[in-house]
Amino acid sequence: MKYPLRSIITSCLLLLLPALALAESAEDKGLRIATESDKMNSAWSDQTADLVMILRNKQGDEARREIRSRSLEVEGDGDKSMSIFDTPADVKGTAFLSFTHALKPDDQWLYLPALKRVKRISSRNKSGPFMGSEFAYEDLTSQEIEKYSYKWLKDESLDGQDTYVIESYPAYTHSGYTRLISWIHKGHLRPLKIEFYDRKNSLLKTLTQHDYKEYLPGIFRADRFEMINHQTGKSTTLNWDNYAFKTGLSSRDFDKNSLKRAR
Amino acid sequence: MVTLISHQLAFAAEWSGNITAEARYFFEDALHHRQHRSAFSLSAQPEFYHEWDNRYQSLTFVPFIRWDEHDDERSHFDIRELTWLKAARDWELRVGIRKVFWGVTESQHLVDIINQTDLVESPDGEEKLGQPMINFAWIQDWGTLDLFILPGFRERTFAGFEGRPRSNPVIDADRSIYASPREDKHIDLALRWSHSIGNWDIGISHFSGTSRDPDLQVGLNQQNQPVLIPLYQTIDQTSLDLQLVTEDWLWKLEALSRQGQNGGRYFAFSGGFEYTLVGIFESDADLGLITEYHFDDRKDFAPTPFNQDLMLGARLAMNDVQSSEALAGIIIDTDDHSKMFSIEASRRIGDSWKIMLEGRTITDTPSKSPLHGMRKDDYVQLELGYYF
Numbered sequence: 001m002k003y004p005l006r007s008i009i010t011s012c013l014l015l016l017l018p019a020l021a022l023a024e025s026a027e028d029k030g031l032r033i034a035t036e037s038d039k040m041n042s043a044w045s046d047q048t049a050d051l052v053m054i055l056r057n058k059q060g061d062e063a064r065r066e067i068r069s070r071s072l073e074v075e076g077d078g079d080k081s082m083s084i085f086d087t088p089a090d091v092k093g094t095a096f097l098s099f100t101h102a103l104k105p106d107d108q109w110l111y112l113p114a115l116k117r118v119k120r121i122s123s124r125n126k127s128g129p130f131m132g133s134e135f136a137y138e139d140l141t142s143q144e145i146e147k148y149s150y151k152w153l154k155d156e157s158l159d160g161q162d163t164y165v166i167e168s169y170p171a172y173t174h175s176g177y178t179r180l181i182s183w184i185h186k187g188h189l190r191p192l193k194i195e196f197y198d199r200k201n202s203l204l205k206t207l208t209q210h211d212y213k214e215y216l217p218g219i220f221r222a223d224r225f226e227m228i229n230h231q232t233g234k235s236t237t238l239n240w241d242n243y244a245f246k247t248g249l250s251s252r253d254f255d256k257n258s259l260k261r262a263r
Numbered sequence: 264m265v266t267l268i269s270h271q272l273a274f275a276a277e278w279s280g281n282i283t284a285e286a287r288y289f290f291e292d293a294l295h296h297r298q299h300r301s302a303f304s305l306s307a308q309p310e311f312y313h314e315w316d317n318r319y320q321s322l323t324f325v326p327f328i329r330w331d332e333h334d335d336e337r338s339h340f341d342i343r344e345l346t347w348l349k350a351a352r353d354w355e356l357r358v359g360i361r362k363v364f365w366g367v368t369e370s371q372h373l374v375d376i377i378n379q380t381d382l383v384e385s386p387d388g389e390e391k392l393g394q395p396m397i398n399f400a401w402i403q404d405w406g407t408l409d410l411f412i413l414p415g416f417r418e419r420t421f422a423g424f425e426g427r428p429r430s431n432p433v434i435d436a437d438r439s440i441y442a443s444p445r446e447d448k449h450i451d452l453a454l455r456w457s458h459s460i461g462n463w464d465i466g467i468s469h470f471s472g473t474s475r476d477p478d479l480q481v482g483l484n485q486q487n488q489p490v491l492i493p494l495y496q497t498i499d500q501t502s503l504d505l506q507l508v509t510e511d512w513l514w515k516l517e518a519l520s521r522q523g524q525n526g527g528r529y530f531a532f533s534g535g536f537e538y539t540l541v542g543i544f545e546s547d548a549d550l551g552l553i554t555e556y557h558f559d560d561r562k563d564f565a566p567t568p569f570n571q572d573l574m575l576g577a578r579l580a581m582n583d584v585q586s587s588e589a590l591a592g593i594i595i596d597t598d599d600h601s602k603m604f605s606i607e608a609s610r611r612i613g614d615s616w617k618i619m620l621e622g623r624t625i626t627d628t629p630s631k632s633p634l635h636g637m638r639k640d641d642y643v644q645l646e647l648g649y650y651f
Contacts (some may be wrong), residue, residue, distance in 0.1 A: 055584050063584050063614065088614045089650035091586070094281055105510055107459070115389065118363040120464055122539045124510040131548050132584035174510070174541070252352055255460060257402055261321070261355070261512060263312065 037189035038072050038145050044219045046249035047071045047189045047228030050241045055133050058233035063088075071142070072254050079142035080254040084262045085131075091195050095262035097254060102146035103171070109258045127176030132207060134227040134236040136176055139196075146169055153181070158193060159192055162186040173245055188212060188220040198231075210211070214243050280309035280325075290624075291639045298427045303330040305627040308343065321348045325393075329384070330522040336423030336436070337383040340635060343393045352586045353398040360393040365455065365466060367506040368533045368557050370574040370594060374501070374502035376454060376470050379417035386428055386623065386637075387605070389390075392417045406458030413451040416473045419493065428640030429625075434479065435490040441473070442496045449497065466507040474498045478566055492649050496522040498523035515555070531559040535574070547631055551578035553592070562598070568633050571598045585611040601628040619646040 025031075053065040066086040071079050078100030085094045093113035100106045106122035112119060126138040148168035156165050163183040170177055178201045183193040191209060198204040209222035225238035253259065286305045293298065299428050306329040309518040314321040324342035333338035363377040373415035377394055384390030401408045402632045423430035443449045451472020458465055477493030484490045500517035518532035535555030554578035557569035576592030589608035596602070601626070609619040624641035628634045 025644075057584070075382070088611060089279060090281070090611060090615075091616045092649070092650075107462075107508075116362045116592060118367075120506055120508050120513060122511060122513055122537075125541050125549060128541060129582045132586065137340070146270060176542075198439060199423060249353075252402070256399060256457075257355060257407055258350075261350065263314070 012068070024154045027150065029152035030147075030168070031166050032150060033166060033184060034145055034148070034150050034168070035190070037184060038143075041220075042073065044216055045073055045246045046210075047073075047243065047245050048247055048249070049221075049243045052239045052241070053131065053133055054237040054239070056235045056237075057178050063132075066135075067131075070253065071248060072249055072251065074099075074251075078106070078144050080251065081142070084257065084263060086211050091229065093263055095255070095259050097259045100142045100144065101256075103143040106141065107258060109259060109260065116260070118259060122176055126172065127174065133224075134229045134234055135238070137256060138170075138172070138177075146182075155186075155261075160184045161192060163192060185212075188214070188218075190220050190222070203230055213243075214257055215243050219245065243247060268477045273325060276311070278306070278309060278311055278447050281648050282307045283646050284647045285644060287427075287642050287644045289640060289642045291641065293427055294431045294639050295424075295474045296637070297537040298429075299333050299425065301470050302334070302427065304337065306330075310344075317647055319350045322346070323348070334383070334423045334426030337426055339383065339420065341381065341392055343391075345393070347432075351592045354400050355398075355402065357396070357398040357400075361398070362391050362393060362397050363396075363398070365468060365502075365504060366517055367504050368466070368517050368535065368555055369515075369537070369553055370576065370592060371533050371557055371569050373516075373531060373533045373569075374466075374468060374504050374519055374593060376468075376475055376500065376502075377411060377413065379419055379475050381420050382610060383420040383426065387457060388554045389582050392420070406456050409453075409455040409457070411451075411453040411455075413453065414447060414448075416447040416451070416495070418447065418463065418495070419475070419477060421493075428637045428642065430479075430491060431636035432481075432489045432491055435482075435484050435492055437488070438482065438484065439495065440475070440480075442494070444475060447473070447495075462508050464504075464508075466502075467505040468473060468500075468504075470498070470502075472497065474521075476524070476566070496524050510557075511539050511541070513539075525561075525564075528557065529561050529565075530563075531557075533557045533568075533569070537578075547582040549580045549582060551580070552576075553578060563631070566602070566633060568601070569594075570596070587611075596632070599629045599632055601632050601634055602626050603634065614649050617648045617650060619648065620644070621646070 008221055010079055024192055028082040046072045051069055055063045068084045071081040073079055080099050083096045085091045095111040099111045100105055106124060108123055110119045110121050110122040128135050130137050130140055142262045151167045153165045153167055156163055166182050169182045177196050178199060181195040182191045185192050194207040195203060196205040205227055207227045209225050211223040212220045212221050220245055223240050228235045282304050289300050289463045300470045308327045311324040323346050324346050324605055327343045329339055342360050343501040344361055346357050349356045360443040364375055366372045366375045379389035380388045381392045382388060384581040394413060394417060397412040398409045418439050421434040424433050444487040449472060453470040455466060455468040469580055474496045478645055479497050480494050484639050486610045498521050500519055500521040505516045507514040514536050515532040520528060522528045524589060527610045538552045540550040555574040557572040559567060560571040562570055572594050573594055574594045579589045581587040587610040591606040594603040607621050609617060611617050622643040625634050625637055628638050
C-alpha cells in the first residue's frame, strides 16, 4: 500500500509534535488525531457506492440486503446522504434521506414507495438498529469531530500495523454508547477496529474494517466491515463495491424531490 | 470496463412487484342475506421500470388486478402508474398516470386529494386509483412549486351487492351524477408549494375541480330497489399541511377550507402528535404513541365519520431482521360516542414473503352515523404476499 506525500508529511508531523509539545494532554492528543483524520478524509465532494449487508443470527442463519448509497460532502456541516433499498423485494424502492449535523439533531426523511409518501423521521432514534442489522444509525452516519470528545490512550501495533488507540465519548445524550475505543491506522488515519461500550459501560460490539484502498489522494475506504455483537452473538458484514467519487452530485440530488424518484 | 458498466446502467430495465392472497372472516352474519361470512381474494401488482439519460428520464408501468370470490365490484383492474419522468436541475416533468400523496397525519388523510380512493381495496381509504396528469415541479431554494393538470376524473370504487364491508343500502356507482355539466370530462387543476425549513415541513395547496368525496343520495336502481347514488360536486379547496419534528416528537397538522361541497364553505382539520419511545424494555423495539383529533365544522351533517373524533394509537416497530411491526388504534367520536378499533401487523418471512394481519371493529354507532351500515361488518383479514 502506498501513501501520498501529504499523508507521509502528516504522519511525520504527528510523530514530531509530541516531542515539540511535551505538555500536550491525552485529551488534546486525541482531539488532534481525530482532527487530522477528519481533515485528511475531506475534499471527496461526493461519493456513490453499492452495499451488500449480510445479517447473521446466533445460529448462523443469513439474510441479505442490497442498498445503494450516495453521499455529499457539506462544508461546515455534516454530510448529506441517501440510501436506496433494492432488496428484500418488499421494501424495494424505499429510500432514506439524512442531513447529519454536528451538534443539532439530524434531519431524516423516509420515502415509502407503496404509499408514495415521504415521512419525516424522529431524529431521536440514532441508537436503533439499521435494517435489523448490528449497525446502529449512529454507526453509519457521518462522523463529525464535534459529535465526540476524545482521549488518546496509547500507541499499539494491531495485526502488524501501527495504530493510535483513542477513546471517544459521544456528545449526544441519547447515544447508545458510553464510549468507543478506536484503533486508528497511523498512515491513512482511518479506523481498523472500533469497540463499542453500551450505556452500562460493558463491551457491546466490535467493528473491524478490512481491505482499505485509496480511491482519491488521501481518501481511503474499506471494502469490508465486520460487526460482531458480543452480547447477542449476532453479526453483520457490510461489503462495499463500486465506490465512485466526485461524480457530480449536488444538493439537488439530496432533497425530497430526488428522494421520491430515487429508485 | 467502466464504459461497459455505465452502458448497462444506461439501459437498466427491470420488473418487480407482488402477488398476494387474502382471506377475510366476518364475526357476524351480514345485514343482507346475499353477503357472506368469509371471502377469498387474489391480487397482483407487477411493476416495470426503465431509466436512461443518466437517471434523468424514466418510464414506470404498474398495472394492478384483483379477483374477489364474491364481489364483482372488488374484482377489478387499474393502471396504478404509467408515467414518463424527465428531471432537470430546477424542474421535473411527469406525464401519465400516477399516484401523489400529500399530508402528514396517520388516521385520516384530509388534504390528500389528487387521487381517487380505491375503496374496494381497503376500508381505510389508503389505496388509490391511478390519476392521469401532467405534473410540472419547479424546484427553487424557496421550495418546490407543483402544478397539476388532471384530465380524466376517476370515480370512487364501492363494494358491490355481495361485497363486505359495505354501506346499507348498497352504493350504485353506475348511476353516479355530477354537478358539472362536463361530468367526468372536467379538467381539474391543482397547485402546491412545499418546503422543508429546519425542523419544519410545510405544504400549501389549492385544488379546483371535481370533489373526490361524493355526497351520497338515496335513490332507486333499475329494479326499483333503494340504493345510494354518488353525487360528485365541483369544489375549490385550499389546504395546509404542517409538520414539526423535535427529538422524540412529531407534531402534525392538516387543515382545509372547501367551497362547493353541499353548496357552502366548510372548514376541517386533523392534528396531533406522535411520540416515540426508543428501545423499550432495553430491546431494539420502538413504540410510537399517536394522538390525533379530527374536526369538521359541518358536525352532524358531515358525510365523514371524522367530524369530532379523537384517535389514540400505538405503533410498535421491532427493528428486527423480519421488519416486524404493528399499528393499533381506536377512533372515538366525541359527539355520538361511536368507536372504531383497528389493528394492522406485518412480518417478513425469508427474503420474498410477507404476512399481514388486519382487524377492524365498529361499535356503538347511532343510526345517523355514516358507519352505521357497517355495524355488522367486524372482520379479521390475513394476507400472504410474494414479492419479486
